[in-house]
Amino acid sequence: MVTTAGTLALLHTSPVHVPVFDGLRDRHHPGLVLRHLVDEELLVRARDAGPEAVGEAVAAALAAAVADGADAVLCTCSTIGGVAERQAGALGVPVLRVDRPMAAEAARHRRIVVVAALRSTLEPTVALIAEESGPDTSIVTTVVVEEAWERFEAGDREGYLDAVARAVDGAPGDDAGVVVLAQASMADAVGRMTTRRLVLASPRPGLAAAAAAVAAARAVTSGR
Known part of the structure; x- marks a missing residue:
């Protein structure tokens, strides 16, 4: 501390x-x-x-x-x-x-899945990871949790976090690599996931x- x-x-x-x-x-x-x-x-x-x-x-x-x-x-x-x-x-x-420290950690991995509840977050997050990875380009897959943001805006925090967790658990790929939660509001979904992949949150x-x-x-x- x-x-x-x-x-x-x-x-x-x-x-x-x-x-x-x-x-x-x-x-x-x-x-x-x-x-x-x-x-x-x-x-x-x-x-x-x-x-x-x-x-x-x-x-x-x-x-x-x-x-x-x-x-x-x-x-x-x-x-x-x-x-x-x-x-x-x-x-x-x-x-x-x-999200910069999170992106720097993600850039150490070859395979990265970026999960977002808003499409507007994908481009800046992927660009930041590319900036941090430099010449060692990672393979980045993106996932948008389409129904999540509606729940967030409606004040349904539990539904929002559950939707994010389901999306991460169902994200393409195997247990290798890392999952990046593109928005700070997603962080509390980590405890609801069953994935064996490393999941990074920004807060x-x-x-x-x-x-x-x-x-x-x-x-x-x-x-x-």
Whole structure:
């Protein structure tokens, strides 16, 4: 357990992420202050017009978080994570996407199955894995859990997680390789699965990377 002083702002596109990250903070990063920014409209617009369409809105939200004292920012939405990450230079603080550490782990494997509840999440997730794998290109198969997002939007969390678990258990391929859960909201489905494949979810490694970024930023500031 690592105690981390400092403040991390989290940009969410659903309020369901707030208790998840609070719980992870309490277990693994006591002392880290989390400030949650929830804007569901960002994902709606990104699905309709593409992630770049929300670039200005994301930049404004992150700038406000930094002005409010955030030492770093973590975007928990895979669809707009790349848009958020590119704001780091302008903001002067670390800006992380929650799925990068997960993608880096996945890229170590030759065969990868990416499971998503939203088609808009597939392209940025697959692109991120390709970026992390470099010349050692992995074989990536994608699966969209068509009925899952409707359950999520209806507030049927149990049905959503069950649908994700069934999709992972029925995903093509054998026990080799790894399964990537493209959205942070899928993480709690892991305990409902029977697959023998390694299943990767983004919240815990994503928060750990962000906590490390906060600690590094605080160390630089205190050393001035």
